[in-house]
Amino acid sequence: MIDAGSRLKLLDTRELWRFRDLFYHLVWKDVKTRYAQSVLGIGWAVFQPVFTMLVFTVVFGNLAKIDSDGVPYSIFSYSALVPWTYFSAALTGATASLIASSAMVSKVYFPRLVIPLAPVLARLIDFAVALAILFGLMAWYGIAPTVWAAALPFLVLLMMTCAAGLGLWLTPLAAQYRDVKYAMSFVIQMLMYAAPVVYPTSAVPESYRLFYAVNPMVGVIEGFRSALLGTIPMPLDLIAVGSVSALVILLTGLVYFRRTELYFADVV
Amino acid sequence: MRKGSIRIRGLSKRYRIGVFDDRPETLLGAASDLVMRPLRNLKRLRSLTRFGDGDSGDSTIWALKDISLDIHPGEVVGVIGHNGAGKTTLLKILSQITHPTRGRVELDGRVSSLLEVGTGFHPELTGRENVYLNGVILGMRKREVDRKFDAIVDFSGIRKFIDTPVKRYSSGMRVRLAFSVSAHLEPEILLIDEVLSVGDAQFQRKCLGKMDEARHSGRTILFVSHQMAMVTALCDRVILLDRGQVQMDGTSEEAVFRYLGASSSTGTTWVTLGAEDHGDDGSGRLSLRRWAVEDAQLGLGTEVRCGHRCAFHVEYEAPESSEGLEQLSIAMTIKDLLGTPLLTASTHLVGADFQTAPRRGIVKLELEQLPLIPGTYRVHLWTSVQGVAAAIARDAGQLEVLPGDPLGTGRLPRAAAHGVFLLSNYSWSISESLDTELPQSAGSS
Ligand SMILES: Nc1ncnc2c1ncn2[C@@H]1O[C@H](COP(=O)(O)OP(=O)(O)OP(=O)(O)O)[C@@H](O)[C@H]1O
Numbered sequence: 001m002i003d004a005g006s007r008l009k010l011l012d013t014r015e016l017w018r019f020r021d022l023f024y025h026l027v028w029k030d031v032k033t034r035y036a037q038s039v040l041g042i043g044w045a046v047f048q049p050v051f052t053m054l055v056f057t058v059v060f061g062n063l064a065k066i067d068s069d070g071v072p073y074s075i076f077s078y079s080a081l082v083p084w085t086y087f088s089a090a091l092t093g094a095t096a097s098l099i100a101s102s103a104m105v106s107k108v109y110f111p112r113l114v115i116p117l118a119p120v121l122a123r124l125i126d127f128a129v130a131l132a133i134l135f136g137l138m139a140w141y142g143i144a145p146t147v148w149a150a151a152l153p154f155l156v157l158l159m160m161t162c163a164a165g166l167g168l169w170l171t172p173l174a175a176q177y178r179d180v181k182y183a184m185s186f187v188i189q190m191l192m193y194a195a196p197v198v199y200p201t202s203a204v205p206e207s208y209r210l211f212y213a214v215n216p217m218v219g220v221i222e223g224f225r226s227a228l229l230g231t232i233p234m235p236l237d238l239i240a241v242g243s244v245s246a247l248v249i250l251l252t253g254l255v256y257f258r259r260t261e262l263y264f265a266d267v268v
Numbered sequence: 269m270r271k272g273s274i275r276i277r278g279l280s281k282r283y284r285i286g287v288f289d290d291r292p293e294t295l296l297g298a299a300s301d302l303v304m305r306p307l308r309n310l311k312r313l314r315s316l317t318r319f320g321d322g323d324s325g326d327s328t329i330w331a332l333k334d335i336s337l338d339i340h341p342g343e344v345v346g347v348i349g350h351n352g353a354g355k356t357t358l359l360k361i362l363s364q365i366t367h368p369t370r371g372r373v374e375l376d377g378r379v380s381s382l383l384e385v386g387t388g389f390h391p392e393l394t395g396r397e398n399v400y401l402n403g404v405i406l407g408m409r410k411r412e413v414d415r416k417f418d419a420i421v422d423f424s425g426i427r428k429f430i431d432t433p434v435k436r437y438s439s440g441m442r443v444r445l446a447f448s449v450s451a452h453l454e455p456e457i458l459l460i461d462e463v464l465s466v467g468d469a470q471f472q473r474k475c476l477g478k479m480d481e482a483r484h485s486g487r488t489i490l491f492v493s494h495q496m497a498m499v500t501a502l503c504d505r506v507i508l509l510d511r512g513q514v515q516m517d518g519t520s521e522e523a524v525f526r527y528l529g530a531s532s533s534t535g536t537t538w539v540t541l542g543a544e545d546h547g548d549d550g551s552g553r554l555s556l557r558r559w560a561v562e563d564a565q566l567g568l569g570t571e572v573r574c575g576h577r578c579a580f581h582v583e584y585e586a587p588e589s590s591e592g593l594e595q596l597s598i599a600m601t602i603k604d605l606l607g608t609p610l611l612t613a614s615t616h617l618v619g620a621d622f623q624t625a626p627r628r629g630i631v632k633l634e635l636e637q638l639p640l641i642p643g644t645y646r647v648h649l650w651t652s653v654q655g656v657a658a659a660i661a662r663d664a665g666q667l668e669v670l671p672g673d674p675l676g677t678g679r680l681p682r683a684a685a686h687g688v689f690l691l692s693n694y695s696w697s698i699s700e701s702l703d704t705e706l707p708q709s710a711g712s713s
């Protein structure tokens with residue numbers, strides 16, 4: 001049943017389920033093509049956050065002497081870089097995904113949602129590798145995780161929701177306005193300074209903090225630090241605000257995506 | 269609704285085409301253009317998906333306009349029309365690739381579409397990996413592909429290349445594999461857009477067989493093609509689209525005839541005869557180069573309209589050493605696809621051998637009317653010089669007889685019902701009693 005006037009269901013789970021093998025395939029392809037023909041291979045998943053950490057430690061830790069909530073600056077910034085690198089990679093991947101598969105989109109039908117969601121899942125591999133390094137660093141510095149480490153799966157879910165929600169917004173926009181793709185790396189860099197990656201949330205004035213936490217990555221990053229490094233008590237208020245905002249982004253993103261996907265084949 | 273049926277009501281699709289891009293002519297204009305351009309770009313890009321009421325006719329196009337159709341389970345429907353008529357757009361809407369601007373479609377059953385050569389094929393991956401990829405893109409489970417894998421590969425006939433990257437395939441091989449996957453999806457509705465023409469004759473026959481099989485098991489097929497002979501052979505019903513509208517919906521003969529009547533594409537294609545076709549008997553006195561048939565409407569090629577005036581041209585060549593040819597005799601026999609000779613035109617039979625002929629030349633055979641019903645036939649060419657057989661091309665290629673209106677009544681003969689030959693010079697009469705009087709023909713005494 002195709003009707004020009006009808007509104008589509010927000011989420012056609014049965015249709016998505018029917019195409020689950022396509023989804024697995026896209027995820028697998030994403031993982032595979034990322035490391036095919038590269039010398040470092042999966043080493044990139046380590047190289048990127050670790051090298052960024054080294055630079056940040058020199059620039060922000062040693063030169064600018066930014067406060068790091070009582071832990072070495074290197075592990076302070078690395079614990080933020082693990083979720084942040086995932087977030088930026090997943091978002092960039094999702095945004096580019098539709099244009100990359102334009103040939104498929106304009107010639108075959110399948111639920112379009114699988115396209116931006118595949119990189120969101122695929123980048124979890126890199127994330128897991130980077131996380132393992134974080135545990136190694138913690139052992140090196142002799143830092144033990146707190147009991148809140150049990151909440152990590154929730155934080156990961158929040159991080160994925162955030163990436164998926166923004167991805168759903170940006171993917172259709174990127175297909176229609178190529179500017180979005182060009183602006184991506186710049187915007188992500190700016191966003192990083194709007195999240196407590198190189199500085200602690202305690203550097204943000206008390207009265208602005210809840211507003212600051214509208215960026216869901218704030219709750220995620222501080223949650224990571226609190227759970228693994230025990231820098232501050234678990235910032236439940238920040239996480240609550242972030243969760244609400246991530247859900248709003250995801251739902252509105254879904255509505256926007258479903259509305260625009262009808263015309264993907266015409267514009268890509 | 270029964271499985272495999274399609275109901276289309278008031279279907280329209282509007283596209284944005286005119287990308288208005290006027291250049292500034294003055295320096296000031298250029299300067300203000302620099303500032304205003306992003307704004308205009310935004311407006312232009314936005315308009316790709318938004319249509320206001322104030323849109324002028326210039327920048328948009330109705331690729332489909334108010335189409336209503338009912339297609340029943342098991343029907344094989346051809347869709348024909350000029351370039352840009354909206355055929356692909358129709359299939360894209362039916363397969364949910366794009367969304368209509370107006371109207372609705374009700375489809376019952378699994379839909380599979382084959383819109384382009386090797387759709388969704390990844391050039392770096394091997395044929396095997398691509399079968400899986402294509403399968404899951406079309407909505408199959410991996411296990412389902414596992415189960416059908418051997419059947420798919422066997423049907424495609426390229427088992428030897430199955431572990432070769434697809435980028436090393438010829439386009440025909442890609443279509444073979446893609447069609448095999450689509451056909452084994454066992455959809456209730458199969459949409460095919462102008463892809464099979466890339467396959468060779470043998471594979472095309474195989475596809476026709478598969479489609480016939482699909483038809484018998486109650487599947488519905490929509491088939492877009494520019495090859496009129498294929499459409500006539502395959503489809504019971506043909507829809508002729510013209511600038512987004514249904515111009516005709518009828519039997520394939522009627523629609524194809526109407527379409528050919530409206531087109532005036534006069535092409536020039538010769539059938540070149542390869543070395544093995546020259547049928548040189550070793551004497552080397554003559555070889556056949558190429559042939560073509562000429563139809564006033566269709567130009568020079570392998571197609572003629574049923575019952576219309578036409579001319580066959582056959583080019584021959586004798587070796588350099590010979591000055592010219594004496595007593596050249598040539599015959600053309602048309603056979604059906606099984607090889608049964610149907611009719612012959614021969615210089616020998618009518619006592620009109622060429623007493624002298626140039627060393628190389630083109631023999632022309634004019635026919636007031638080719639008495640064949642629409643269908644595909646094979647051409648056989650035979651020559652002799654001075655009474656001794658020279659070049660013989662036993663299978664010089666296919667001749668397509670397309671629907672026509674030779675009787676001038678608008679009633680079109682059909683192969684399925686009316687046999688092979690076209691009979692036009694007969695008369696009917698009716699009387700109360702037996703009338704055994706046979707009118708004397710002019711020639712006899
Ligand atoms: N994505 C698009 N954006 C703008 N216009 C389009 C788009 N796709 C098709 N059109 C226009 O819609 C019209 C119909 O195109 P369509 O592809 O359906 O033609 P067709 O009948 O399949 O032609 P052909 O025989 O060449 O394959 C054409 O005028 C074409 O320019």
Ligand SMILES: [Mg+2]
Nearest residue numbers: 355356357461
């Ligand atoms: Mg087309």
